[in-house]
Amino acid sequence: MASDMIRTTAPRMQHMDNRQRQKRGFTTVSTQSPRSAPVAQPAATSAQKDAHQDAHKNAKRRGRWTLLIIALICGAPIAISYFTYYVIKPKGGTTSYGALIEPQRPIPGALMVTGEDGHEVPLASLKGRWLMISANGGDCDEACATKLYFMRQVRATQGPERERIVTVWLRTDDAGVPAKVKGAYADTRMLRADPVAVAAWLPATPTTKDTDHIYLVDPNGNLMMRFPAHADPSKIKQDVTKLLKWSRIG
Template sequence: MDKQHRKNRITILVIFAMSVIPFGIAWYLAKHPDIVRLGTNHGELISPPLITDAGEYSGVDPFSAEHIGELKGHWVLINPVAGECGETCRVALHKTNQIGLMMGKDIARIRRLALLFDNKLPLPAEWRDDGRLLKVSPAPSLQQKLTTINPSPLPDGSLLIMDPLGNVMMKYAPGYDPYQVRDDLSKLLRISQIG
């Protein structure tokens, strides 16, 4: 009888623990949400996405002005350039070129864009030879919208991803890892029904 009584007590304690422990874990995670990282993306999602219009981009050279229509219907890797393109900016542009090449057969779905906030500066010579890089200046309305992503000017070396509908939806800090961007972009392209 004593053995059966102990067995019943253990069963009751196990049932009690099974009902209380999940609530305890849920309460702890609710109080400390930074412990759990949801999602598998490496970049920071912009929520809500920044809605842009094709008219807010204007090409600063003949090549870009002629091909500005390619922004619609393509995924766009945007490199913000606040002033003169220094070493950080050049490295970031090289990384986006490499990301495009790493995408293999999906390269046709991607465009690269240098967003020049000061279009009076001369374009570096290597940009003129880059037949896949669009050089554009943002309209004042777009510059205003970009302050919602980052109150100060976007730093050189950062990266934005724009979807085929013109929504800027992901950003990366300067010094981003191109392999992580490629992984995020591959997932987006795989699940995308557009572009």
């Protein structure tokens, strides 16, 4: 009987004891250990590495295309001007007066010229504008003076566009330039050059010499046109005006 009372009252006593502890601010603490933290996965899987490599390859490919596009943009103005002028042939479909030099002849890097100041520089240093070139000896006979006059007048008739043109006289010997020539053509660059190098670069015809012609060099330094001997300056003007109109370089 007593043992039955003990078994009956023991749970009650324990329950009452727990209630009293809760009232006094005590809580029951779990003795179970917390769950272990998940194991970290590797930072980069094989697929991620492949994706990174593909992205790097795509970036290099885009870089190459960007450089190609820039090169095309830079060369487009000259290509468009030549195509328009020689293929489309604006204003009635007439051909040019000057003979197109094909293939174009870049200014030789070894072609050096000496100015009035005595300094020697590459002729290619004049790149960036259109060059109208004549080659003759320093004494400048009548044919030489006529070409210088034509070049000066063609340039002057271009109005504001004349600043895009530089007239150049390549002097092929050491003869002194007459004072009247210097005074009349002060805006022309008078440069001493080796006659052999000049003749090798400036093409003539079977019946003419390089000293018989006026030549045109584009702003990229390419010799691209030769005007006839004893040229008509009004027709030279027409060609030059068209080229300046259809090309915005230089």
